[in-house]
Amino acid sequence: MTHSDVLIIGAGAAGLYAAIFAGRRGRRVLVLDHADAAGKKILISGGGRCNFTNLEAEPRRYLSANPHFAISALKRHTPHDFLALVERHGIPWHEKKLGQLFCDRSAADIVTMLLAEAADAGVTIRLGCRVEAVSRPDGNGGDSSRGFAVETGHGRFTADSLVLATGGLSIPKMGATDFAHRVARQFGLPLVAPRPGLVPFTFAPDDLARTQDLSGIALDGAVTCNGARFREALLLTHRGLSGPSILQVSSYWREGDPVLIDLSPDRDLLAHLKELKRGRPRAELKTVLAELLPRRFAERLLEAELPALGVTGRPMAQMPDRELAALAGFLHAWTVRPAGTEGYRTAEVTVGGIDTAALSSRTLEAKAVPGLYAIGEAVDVTGWLGGYNFQWAWSSGHACGMAA
Numbered sequence: 182m183t184h185s186d187v188l189i190i191g192a193g194a195a196g197l198y199a200a201i202f203a204g205r206r207g208r209r210v211l212v213l214d215h216a217d218a219a220g221k222k223i224l225i226s227g228g229g230r231c232n233f234t235n236l237e238a239e240p241r242r243y244l245s246a247n248p249h250f251a252i253s254a255l256k257r258h259t260p261h262d263f264l265a266l267v268e269r270h271g272i273p274w275h276e277k278k279l280g281q282l283f284c285d286r287s288a289a290d291i292v293t294m295l296l297a298e299a300a301d302a303g304v305t306i307r308l309g310c311r312v313e314a315v316s317r318p319d320g321n322g323g324d325s326s327r328g329f330a331v332e333t334g335h336g337r338f339t340a341d342s343l344v345l346a347t348g349g350l351s352i353p354k355m356g357a358t359d360f361a362h363r364v365a366r367q368f369g370l371p372l373v374a375p376r377p378g379l380v381p382f383t384f385a386p387d388d389l390a391r392t393q394d395l396s397g398i399a400l401d402g403a404v405t406c407n408g409a410r411f412r413e414a415l416l417l418t419h420r421g422l423s424g425p426s427i428l429q430v431s432s433y434w435r436e437g438d439p440v441l442i443d444l445s446p447d448r449d450l451l452a453h454l455k456e457l458k459r460g461r462p463r464a465e466l467k468t469v470l471a472e473l474l475p476r477r478f479a480e481r482l483l484e485a486e487l488p489a490l491g492v493t494g495r496p497m498a499q500m501p502d503r504e505l506a507a508l509a510g511f512l513h514a515w516t517v518r519p520a521g522t523e524g525y526r527t528a529e530v531t532v533g534g535i536d537t538a539a540l541s542s543r544t545l546e547a548k549a550v551p552g553l554y555a556i557g558e559a560v561d562v563t564g565w566l567g568g569y570n571f572q573w574a575w576s577s578g579h580a581c582g583m584a585a
């Protein structure tokens with residue numbers, strides 16, 4: 182088949198899902214991917230168990246220059262719709278926490294399901310197929326006629342509709358490319374500058390010298406950056422900071438921004454410290470701190486951070502209230518200034534991408550280029566950690582598959 186109704190570039194989550202719904206409508210669908218297997222990111226996702234959706238997938242849990250854009254697609258194909266498909270295929274699943282649904286067995290169950298559905302819908306998938314160029318048969322965009330031509334290592338393919346589903350830039354060693362962004366630019370669609378998201382922070386050498394040997398220590402906290410606040414664990418690493426709450430705020434962080442960490446988010450520390458001063462006046466500060474925080478971390482604070490606030494290790498009775506207030510203030514708002522992030526090498530997603538202003542929120546079709554669609558992570562819609570990004574891939578894939 183060299184001519185199809187719908188040609189989808191990218192056999193990942195969004196591309197396969199769009200193919201299924203377009204195929205079910207009787208459209209002749211061809212999916213091309215340069216990888217040697219479909220759905221490779223699905224296979225490594227969620228630690229191999231694929232966090233395939235989140236029951237709380239509301240638009241406010243997505244970042245986008247237009248926070249309303251995702252509403253339409255997410256409403257028309259919900260986490261429950263995807264779950265119904267998973268259940269129809271008899272795939273065992275469980276809710277881990279916070280609405281996050283995972284496979285009991287393996288992420289391969291999801292890929293097997295998508296490929297079975299695609300085959301059932303009559304979809305053709307060609308793997309190991311490098312796409313070299315995209316054009317309008319009669320020129321490079323600009324006119325309003327339908328139809329696209331795609332030059333590949335397997336020859337030339339033409340189609341009435343072309344779907345960009347090649348994802349974002351994260352994990353280049355798995356074959357991630359900026360292909361969708363390049364084609365979008367070729368057709369005059371604007372981009373929101375892409376940057377790595379859901380990614381660990383790195384520290385500058387001075388800061389790292391104070392924390393590097395604490396690598397592996399997990400802290401409980403609430404992390405805030407640019408108005409976004411996440412209450413989950415964080416982790417000291419040999420490069421800086423990671424853990425779920427750090428990955429979450431990293432999507433909101435811009436170079437130079439401070440990140441505030443409340444190390445006692447559930448307790449008014451000043452009240453607690455005053456209480457201890459009354460009730461256990463002989464308790465040493467280091468003992469009290471080790472009850473609130475991991476011991477080695479508490480010791481490091483006491484030797485490296487707290488003296489600058491005038492707080493030194495003494496029995497509680499000898500600590501004036503102003504020192505208790507300084508200590509409580511520090512622990513409620515430990516401020517770190519990341520030097521950067523680990524970048525696309527380890528980022529779970531790309532924030533930014535094809536500007537939603539150029540797309541229909543109902544169909545994901547480019548407003549100015551009839552027949553051209555963009556879905557999934559290639560688009561400027563980025564979910565929180567926890568199954569939200571796959572739900573966007575399913576919902577945007579469905580919206581496109583029902584229209585293309």
Ligand code: FDA
Pocket residue numbers: 190191192193194195196213214215216219220221222223225226227228231232233234310311312346347348349351352355356357358359360528529530556557558559567568569570571572574
């Ligand atoms: P996706 O990246 O899945 O697919 C793009 C496809 O296009 C790939 O098959 C690629 O080979 C192909 N392609 C790229 N360039 C091409 C070119 N030039 N020519 C031809 N083909 C090309 N999300 C979540 O909700 N739950 C989770 O558990 C996880 N876990 C997770 C772990 C890790 C390690 C990562 C890196 C990411 C996650 N994610 C996640 C994020 C999730 O994987 C991601 O958001 C979706 O896979 C995006 O789906 P897409 O289909 O848009 O892109």
